[in-house]
Amino acid sequence: MNNRRVVITGLGVTTPLGLGIEALWDGLLEKRCAIGPIQQWDPSGLPCQLAAELPDFKLRDYIPKSYRKSIKVMAHDIVIAVVSSYLAVKDSGLTTKCLVDRDEAGDNPVVDSTRLGVNIGAGLICADLVELAGALNTAVDDDGKFSLTQWGNEGMTNLTPLWLLKFLPNMLACHVTIIHDAQAPSNTITCGEASSHLAIGEAFRTIQRGAADVCICGGAETKLHPMAIARHTLWGRLNTEDNATPGQSSQPFGAKRRGMIPSEGGGLVILESLEHAKKRGARIYAELTGFGASSSAKSWNKPDPSGRSLMLAIQKALGDAGTTQGDIDLVNPAGASTPEHDASEIAGWNAAMGETLEETYALTTRGSLGNNGAGTGAIDFAATVMSLDRNTVPVSVNTNNLDEACKFRFAQNDPKDVPIRQAITAAPSLAGGQSAALIIQRFEE
Amino acid sequence: MTRRVVITGMGLVTPLGHDVESVWERLLAGECAPSKTTNFDASAFPTSFSSEVIDFQLSDFLGDKAAGHGDASRSTAFALGAAARAWRHAGLDQDLALDTPRIGVYLGGGEGPLDFDRFAEAAIAGCRNDDGEPTSLDTARWAKRALAVLRANHEQEQEHNCAGGHLAAEFGAEGPNINTLTACAASTQAIGEALHIIRYGDADIMISGGTHSMVHPLGVTGFNRLTALSTRNDSPDTASRPFDRTRNGFVLGEGAGILILEELEHAKTRGAKILAEVVGYGSTADAFRITDIHEDGRGGIAAMKTAIESAGLTTADIDYISAHGTSTEENDKIETLAIRKLFSDCDAPPPTSSIKSMLGHLIAAAGAVELITCVLAIRDNVIPPTANYKNPDPNCNLDYVPNESRKLPVQAALSNSFGFGGQNDTLVVRAFEA
Numbered sequence A: 001m002n003n004r005r006v007v008i009t010g011l012g013v014t015t016p017l018g019l020g021i022e023a024l025w026d027g028l029l030e031k032r033c034a035i036g037p038i039q040q041w042d043p044s045g046l047p048c049q050l051a052a053e054l055p056d057f058k059l060r061d062y063i064p065k066s067y068r069k070s071i072k073v074m075a076h077d078i079v080i081a082v083v084s085s086y087l088a089v090k091d092s093g094l095t096t097k098c099l100v101d102r103d104e105a106g107d108n109p110v111v112d113s114t115r116l117g118v119n120i121g122a123g124l125i126c127a128d129l130v131e132l133a134g135a136l137n138t139a140v141d142d143d144g145k146f147s148l149t150q151w152g153n154e155g156m157t158n159l160t161p162l163w164l165l166k167f168l169p170n171m172l173a174c175h176v177t178i179i180h181d182a183q184a185p186s187n188t189i190t191c192g193e194a195s196s197h198l199a200i201g202e203a204f205r206t207i208q209r210g211a212a213d214v215c216i217c218g219g220a221e222t223k224l225h226p227m228a229i230a231r232h233t234l235w236g237r238l239n240t241e242d243n244a245t246p247g248q249s250s251q252p253f254g255a256k257r258r259g260m261i262p263s264e265g266g267g268l269v270i271l272e273s274l275e276h277a278k279k280r281g282a283r284i285y286a287e288l289t290g291f292g293a294s295s296s297a298k299s300w301n302k303p304d305p306s307g308r309s310l311m312l313a314i315q316k317a318l319g320d321a322g323t324t325q326g327d328i329d330l331v332n333p334a335g336a337s338t339p340e341h342d343a344s345e346i347a348g349w350n351a352a353m354g355e356t357l358e359e360t361y362a363l364t365t366r367g368s369l370g371n372n373g374a375g376t377g378a379i380d381f382a383a384t385v386m387s388l389d390r391n392t393v394p395v396s397v398n399t400n401n402l403d404e405a406c407k408f409r410f411a412q413n414d415p416k417d418v419p420i421r422q423a424i425t426a427a428p429s430l431a432g433g434q435s436a437a438l439i440i441q442r443f444e445e
Numbered sequence B: 001m002t003r004r005v006v007i008t009g010m011g012l013v014t015p016l017g018h019d020v021e022s023v024w025e026r027l028l029a030g031e032c033a034p035s036k037t038t039n040f041d042a043s044a045f046p047t048s049f050s051s052e053v054i055d056f057q058l059s060d061f062l063g064d065k066a067a068g069h070g071d072a073s074r075s076t077a078f079a080l081g082a083a084a085r086a087w088r089h090a091g092l093d094q095d096l097a098l099d100t101p102r103i104g105v106y107l108g109g110g111e112g113p114l115d116f117d118r119f120a121e122a123a124i125a126g127c128r129n130d131d132g133e134p135t136s137l138d139t140a141r142w143a144k145r146a147l148a149v150l151r152a153n154h155e156q157e158q159e160h161n162c163a164g165g166h167l168a169a170e171f172g173a174e175g176p177n178i179n180t181l182t183a184c185a186a187s188t189q190a191i192g193e194a195l196h197i198i199r200y201g202d203a204d205i206m207i208s209g210g211t212h213s214m215v216h217p218l219g220v221t222g223f224n225r226l227t228a229l230s231t232r233n234d235s236p237d238t239a240s241r242p243f244d245r246t247r248n249g250f251v252l253g254e255g256a257g258i259l260i261l262e263e264l265e266h267a268k269t270r271g272a273k274i275l276a277e278v279v280g281y282g283s284t285a286d287a288f289r290i291t292d293i294h295e296d297g298r299g300g301i302a303a304m305k306t307a308i309e310s311a312g313l314t315t316a317d318i319d320y321i322s323a324h325g326t327s328t329e330e331n332d333k334i335e336t337l338a339i340r341k342l343f344s345d346c347d348a349p350p351p352t353s354s355i356k357s358m359l360g361h362l363i364a365a366a367g368a369v370e371l372i373t374c375v376l377a378i379r380d381n382v383i384p385p386t387a388n389y390k391n392p393d394p395n396c397n398l399d400y401v402p403n404e405s406r407k408l409p410v411q412a413a414l415s416n417s418f419g420f421g422g423q424n425d426t427l428v429v430r431a432f433e434a
Helices: A021-029 A065-073 A076-092 A097-101 A129-136 A148-153 A171-180 A192-208 A226-234 A274-279 A308-321 A339-359 A376-390 B020-028 B059-069 B074-089 B116-126 B139-149 B152-156 B162-171 B183-200 B217-225 B264-269 B298-310 B329-342 B363-380
Strands: A006-015 A035-037 A050-052 A116-121 A186-189 A214-222 A264-273 A286-295 A330-332 A422-428 A434-441 B005-013 B103-109 B177-179 B205-213 B254-263 B276-285 B320-322 B412-419 B423-430
Touching: A006 A021, A006 A076, A006 A192, A006 A274, A006 A376, A021 A376, A050 A264, A065 A097, A065 A171, A076 A097, A076 A171, A076 A214, A076 A264, A097 A171, A116 A171, A116 A192, A129 B116, A129 B139, A148 B217, A171 A186, A171 A214, A171 B276, A186 A192, A186 B276, A192 A214, A192 A264, A192 A286, A192 A376, A192 A422, A192 A434, A192 B183, A214 A376, A226 B139, A226 B152, A264 A274, A264 A376, A286 A308, A286 A376, A286 B103, A286 B162, A286 B177, A308 A339, A308 A422, A308 A434, A330 A339, A330 A376, A339 A422, A376 A422, A376 A434, B005 B020, B005 B074, B005 B183, B005 B264, B005 B363, B020 B363, B059 B074, B059 B162, B074 B103, B074 B162, B074 B205, B074 B254, B103 B162, B103 B183, B103 B363, B116 B139, B162 B177, B162 B205, B177 B183, B183 B205, B183 B254, B183 B276, B183 B363, B183 B412, B183 B423, B205 B363, B254 B264, B254 B363, B276 B298, B276 B363, B298 B329, B298 B412, B298 B423, B320 B363, B329 B412, B363 B412, B363 B423
Parallel strands: A116 A186, A116 A214, A330 A422, B103 B177, B103 B205, B320 B412
Antiparallel strands: A006 A264, A006 A286, A035 A050, A214 A264, A286 A434, A422 A434, B005 B254, B005 B276, B205 B254, B276 B423, B412 B423
16 A cells, blocks of 8 residues: 655635735634625525625636636636635745736646646536526416426526536536646545535545645535525525624534534645645645545434544544544534534544543634535635644634534634644535535654 | 546447447347437427437436435436446445545536526516516616526526536545536546546545436527537438438437446455456547638647557557447538548558447436446446448548448447537546456
8 A cells, every 4th residue: 555645835815814825814803794695686585684795806816817718607616716726826835827817826846737636516406597587487377387398498598508517516627627728637626515525535535545646635615595595594504593693603512503504615725645745845834634524324414412423533533534533633623503413422522532622622613604515614624724823723703602512613703822733623514414524634754 | 657547337328229238239239229208309400300308217226325316417317327326336336435525526528408488487587578578688677587487496406516526425426526518528528537536646546427418498499599400300210321422410418428447456456347447538628610611630640649558559449439429410421431540551441330229328427328338338348339321422531330230359448528618528448467
C-alpha cells in the first residue's frame, strides 16, 4: 500500500460571514451571527423566514473573462463552488489555468493538469422557480390544469436548451475542472450534510494512492430557495418560532433548540501530497491524517437516537490516523439544531469520545451560519484547520445554554488560545444515514 | 500487498427484465426494449418513447420486507430490487456472521423523480392571481399551495443519498455509504471508488453500482431541450443505433445494476463463488466544455490507459470493450477515435459493442449494468452485439460486433462510461485466477 502523506495548503470559503478564509475567521472571532430575515425573495408564505445569506459579490471577479459567457448556465450552487475554487487556489499559492487566464499567474509554473483532481459535495439543486414555474404556466388547459400535451407541443420551449445542465449536481465540479484545467479524477458526492467530509476524505485517498498530487475538494450548496425551504418545512426541520429574533434562532445543541436555519455557502480546500507541497515551498496549514465513513443501518429518514453511525465514523477516523480520543485537542461537531438530530449527534460523540469530551475544546459554526447542506462541512473543516493553525478556539455562537446530555466544551465569551495539535471534525447527514469524520494534525516533519 | 477485489454477486432491474440470466439471453439475442413511453403521457413530446422497466414489484424481490420501503422512489426501488438479487447471488443472505461496519455502499444513484403533478399544480398556483390570470411568480402564493400539496416523504425520497440509506437499512451495512452523481459516468465511478475503499482496507464488502429513472416529464424535457434524444418516434426499437451513420441521439432508459464487491480473502474464507476480479480503474476529467467532449478524446484515452495500466495489463490483453456508445453523433465518433488511438499498438482494437442499442441509456445506472455484462462475457466467452447497426459511418471504424453476438475467448474486458461535463470513467475486469 502506497500511502503518501497529504497536507492542507489552501482554504477557500464562500460564507455568509464573508468571502475568503480570513473573512470567515474574523467573523468567528468577532462572534458575528450572519442570520437575518430572507432578503432575496418574499418568504412571507413560509413559516421560517430567516436565513444566512451571502454578502453581495460579482462572479466575474473570480473567473477568467473568457468564461463569463458560462455564467448563465450556473445555478447558484455552482457559482458558490466556482468562487470557492478561486479563493482556495489563490490561498494555496498554486497557479492554475484560471490564474493564467486572469493574468494573475506572474512567473509561477502552472500545476500539472493531469495530476490535479476535483471532488465536490453537492446537493439536490433546485431548478430556478421563476423560470420553471413561469414555463409550466404556459401549458395550462381551459380548466386551469397543467397539460402535458401543451407542454410537449410548445410549453417546454420556454426553457433554454441548456436548462438541464444548470442543475446537474456534477456541474459544480465540471465548471471547476474547466476553469482550472483539472484533468485528474473528478467526483461529485451527494450525501447531504456529510458530502463535504466524504469528498475531502475521498480526495485524501486519491492523493494517498498516487492518482493525483493536488485536489480541489469540499462542497457547496444553497438552501436559500423556496423549494428547499418548503421541503425542510414539510420535514419539520426548521425553526419557525424565532423570526423576530434572528440572532438567537440557531442554537446548536441548545437546551431550547427549535430547528435549523437555512443557509447558502460552501468551501473548497487544497489537499496536496507532502512531496508536492514541499517541492514548491508551500505554506502548510496542517496534515490530514484520518478519515472514517459509515452509515446508519436503522433508518434513512430519521436520525438514530443512538448516534451509532457517527460513532463509527469517528472511531474509524481515529484508527486511520493512528491516534486516540485523549490526544484530540479540538472537536468540531455539526449541530443541526433540531431536537432529534442534535440528540443523535450528542449520543454519537459521547459514545465515541467518552470522558475526554469534557476536557476537549469544541467549535460549532451553526449558531453563526445555519446549515447550507452539502457545503456546510467544508466550512466547518476550514474553520477547524484555522483553529489548529492559530491555536485559537473561537466562541461558538448561541451555545451558552446547552442540552444537559451535551458534553461539548465550547469557548464562551472570548476566543480561547490553547495549543491544538490534533483536531477532529465530523458530519452526520440529516437524512440518508451517512456520517463521515476527518482528523487533522499540526504538520511535523 | 494490495488487497484483491472480486465480484461475488450481481443483480439487475432493466427494461429487458429483472433477472441477470434472462436479461443476458435477451441481449445475446439482440432484443431491443424501447417502446412508447408509459410512465407519463409523452405523446406530444419531441420524443414519445423510452426504454422503461416494466412489471416491476418490489415485493417480488423483498417479499414482506418491501412494505418497509413503501415510499421509496422509483430509482430507490430499482436499487433495492437489484441489490436483493445481488446479495442473494453472493450467498450473503445465508451468512449470519457478517462484520456490519465493514460492509459499505457506493452507488451512482440518481435523484428520485420529481413529484411532478403536485409540483406543477403549485407552480401554476404561484403564477395566477385570484382571477386565474397569469402573473409572474408570487412566491408566497406558490408556498401556500406547495406546502398544502407536496408530501414530506415523497420529497425526502428524491434526495440522492436516500437509495444508499435504504440499502444500508435493508442489508445492515454500517460501513462507508457514498453516493456519486457524475451524470452518465456515475455507477462506473462508484464501482471504481468502491474498489479502492476495499483495497485501502476501509471495508471488506461493498454493495456498489447504480440506479436511475429520468423517464418522467422533466427528465425527458431536459434531454429533449438539449436535443440529445433520438426522435425516431415511428421506430422506437431501432432508434438506439450506436456507431451507425444514421444515429440521431440516445434513447432514455431506466433501471439499476448492483454488484457485490468483496476482498478476495474474505470471499474465499466464506466459500463464495467468485465471478470475476475487478483489476483496473481510471477516472479523468476532460476539463474542456460542459456541453462537448474534447475533440481529441483525451479524457477518454487517459481514463482507459489508467485503467489498463493499473490492472497491470497492456492494450493487447483486452479482449472486449463495452463501449459507452450512446448513439449520439459526438460520443460515438470521439469514443471510436479514443479507442483507435489508445489501441494503435495492437494489430486491431478489440471487438467493441454497445448494449445501449438494446437497453437504451440508463444514465447513472448504465455503467454498472454494462459491467455486469462484461462479467458474463468473461464467464460465457461470448460478447453481446451492437444491435441496429446497418449503415457504416466513416468516422466509426471499429469492429462493433454488429447485430449478432459472437463466441470469443474473453479473459479481460474494459467498460467505458462518459458523462456530461467531461466525466470519464473506465473499469477493467478479468477472469479470476487464484
